[in-house]
Amino acid sequence: MAFILAKTLLPSSNWGNGREHTGRESYPRELIPWNSYTQIDIHLRTLSSGGHHPAARRPSITYSRGSGKVYYTPSVSITSSRLAVLMVVRIVIWDWKSAQVLFVCQPFGARFDKQSSNIHAGT
């Protein structure tokens, strides 16, 4: 069985010492409920060991929203062969085993037509 470990990438100025500072508290980036995410890294792991999933050709998949701020926590769902990420209005669906993008669809709104995004599999 696969599960996904999703990490979000904050603007580079926020990386610092590995903890996010908002002026109120300090806590690891992974636990921040929402922020100005620009990129999501999805790591494909086995539930049994936590290691890279043997059925996945690539260990991770990255979806980048390009520049600009997005105050949104992406929604991620996985099934036996598909992986879907919803970022604001755009849904990207992968075959997570081959890391191939199957579909990019946008049922909600049309704002993202004007913005760039990058999708690639990690090595």
Next chain:
Amino acid sequence: MQELENDNHRAVEFIDDHRLLAGPGSQTGGPSFVALIDTEKTVGGAPVQTLFQFSQYFHGIRHPSVLLERGVHKPSPAESLAPFHQDPTQRIIAVNIPFSSVGYLVFRLEALLRIAEGLEGCEIEWDGWKGCMVVPFISRPDRTQTWVSGSRLFSVTSSCDGLYFRMEVYDFSTQGRRKYLSGKVDTDIGEVKSLLPTGVKAQLPRVFGGLIDTNGGHDSAVIVHVSGLLFSRIMKLNDMSCVVAQLPDDSGTDEGVLDMWTF
């Protein structure tokens, strides 16, 4: 509903190996809807999207959210302990409508898919599917945490005196609806069938700091109270075990409490 600028409540979730539900959302100026996307059927290279529109009443509501049970794929023998329901048709989906007289709208996935048969790729108006909506009779939906598990909706509400939490169960299975449907109620979105709780109640002690998060699997619930200024995350693995990732408080006064009940 306005375009969901900066909205954080929209979700995508597979309902089986190749179909997913996404929403709620809207197209500019249009009604709110949830989208059923079938990745095995395509038109012009795009997956077929069937849109289920909500009542016009939703136009004025910010932040409706959809509750879906996670983990829907056909389980392999190796993952028999995973909290997935074997029969996806029994699953329910709940839509939270904050600050409304309704609170939650619940529909059965099976009913939704039946309506979609032959209408794939269409926009189905509210009148075409509102008949499968049921409102659980939750007395204080604005102060309730909920989750769905199979055909059941669980709710945890603070008691009126604030001394404890009360957990109730709503059974939307065929048997449960036969037993607990209580007729139609008049709501902001018109007359809708309502469902009473099963009567099974669990009274939970209240701790300082309040209820932070709830989660559920097949027959159990994980409820977390945290008294410090912490974020906590829960990973539910099966009925009997769970992993809680919790950041220690810098001051060393971490007082997180984890409770688990099995029904």
